[in-house]
Structure formats: structure tokens, C-alpha cells
Amino acid sequence: MKKTIRLVLTVLLILTTLSVTNLTNKNIVSAHAVSSEKLQxxxxxxxxxxxGYVFELPNSKKGALYKNTAAKGGKSYSKKILxxxxxxxxxxxxxxxxxxxNGISVDLISKNGKYKGYTTYVNGIYNKNLLNQNLQPxxxxxxxxMDAKDNNKPTAALLEQAQTLATALTGKDKQIADTSIKQLKCFLKHDDxxxxxxxxxxxxxxDLLVN
Known part of the structure; x- marks a missing residue:
């Protein structure tokens, strides 16, 4: 009888240990995921x-600027101000x-310091340099x-073409282009x-600039 009790207790101890270990491992993985996300x-x-100050709001229909923070349930600036x-x-x-x-919140401040609040990354802002005619090619x-990458098609030749176009630019346009090419390579590598x-x-x- 005593042997049976000892056996039962031993099994319970093993099961409890495994359960705690499994729970701890899950918590570690979860904590690591949250930590990695914050770091990213x-x-x-x-x-x-x-x-720097290179972003604009596309229009009051596709994007808006909300006061305070998303956590505080910010209120949008009026249509007149937008x-x-x-x-x-x-x-x-x-x-x-x-x-x-439900997405990505982006905290913004205007160059004149008059407007600040948050909007969304995907449809709330665009880079003013998208309108630079020298950078269109x-x-x-x-x-x-990037479209080729999204569709699992070869990108080497297309990347080379983009690099050639960047090399042909001068001054500030070339600086913007060189930075963009470097970031493009990171996108192709990590696809994020x-x-x-x-x-x-x-x-x-x-495309936020298409009406």
C-alpha cells in the first residue's frame, strides 16, 4: 500500500514539474516576443x-490627425483645420x-510645432519626396x-536597375536615393x-496619392 502511495505521489510530482516547466517556457517565449516587438x-x-520633417497628410478622407494619443481615445482635428x-x-x-x-499608431509633430497627434502608418502619411520629378524613375x-518580391519573382535585375538610376542622380537627390537603395536591400532581405x-x-x- 505504501509503495502504491509513493508511486502515485512520484507520478504527480513529475506531472506537476512538467506542467510548471511548460508554462514557464511559454511565458518566456511570450515575453521574448513582446520584447522583440518593442525593440523593433x-x-x-x-x-x-x-x-526629419518630410511627411504630409494625404487628404482628410484617407488620413486624419488625432489629438492626444490612441490610448486616450484622441479626437480628430476638425475638417477645417485638416x-x-x-x-x-x-x-x-x-x-x-x-x-x-488594429494597426500601427504614429505620433507626429508639425515643423512649426502647431499641430501634433497621431495617425496611422499605412494610410495616414506620405513622403513629400514622392512628388520630386527627379526621383520618379x-x-x-x-x-x-518590391512588387516582384511580394509575388515571389526574381529581383536581382530590378534591383540593379534601381541602383543604376540612383548612381546617376546628384546632390540631395542622390543622398535620398542612396539611403533608399540601402533600405530597399533590407526590405528584400527581411520582407517586413x-x-x-x-x-x-x-x-x-x-498608393495614397491616387485619387
């Missing part, structure tokens, strides 16, 4: 912030990017390369939205 957000934020922001081509800088349940070449070249924000993954 910081890297993403740094990249966008480094670009129209003024659009008409004046007010430039914004990214202060912080955060993943939220490069922009189209980079988009073609956070690796999208800053130049193409507003064109990829969706």
Missing part, C-alpha cells in the same frame, strides 16, 4: 524620425511608432522590385513592412 518598434521609430494643413503642405516628423491592436524601379524604404511611404503598400 524602437528601430522603426528611429528610422522614420531620422528622416484642410488648412493640407493646403499649406504642412510638414511633419515622426516622434514615435507603436503597434496597436527611381521610385518606380524600387516599387517594381518595417523595412519599407522611407522614400516610398505613401506609395507602398498602398
Amino acid at each position: 518598434d524602437k528601430v522603426w521609430t528611429k528610422k522614420l524620425a531620422k528622416a 484642410k488648412r494643413i493640407l493646403k499649406q503642405h504642412t510638414l511633419f516628423k515622426v516622434r514615435k511608432l507603436t503597434r496597436v491592436k 527611381l521610385i518606380n524601379a524600387e516599387l517594381s522590385t 513592412l518595417s523595412e519599407t524604404p522611407v522614400l516610398l511611404i505613401g506609395k507602398y503598400p498602398s
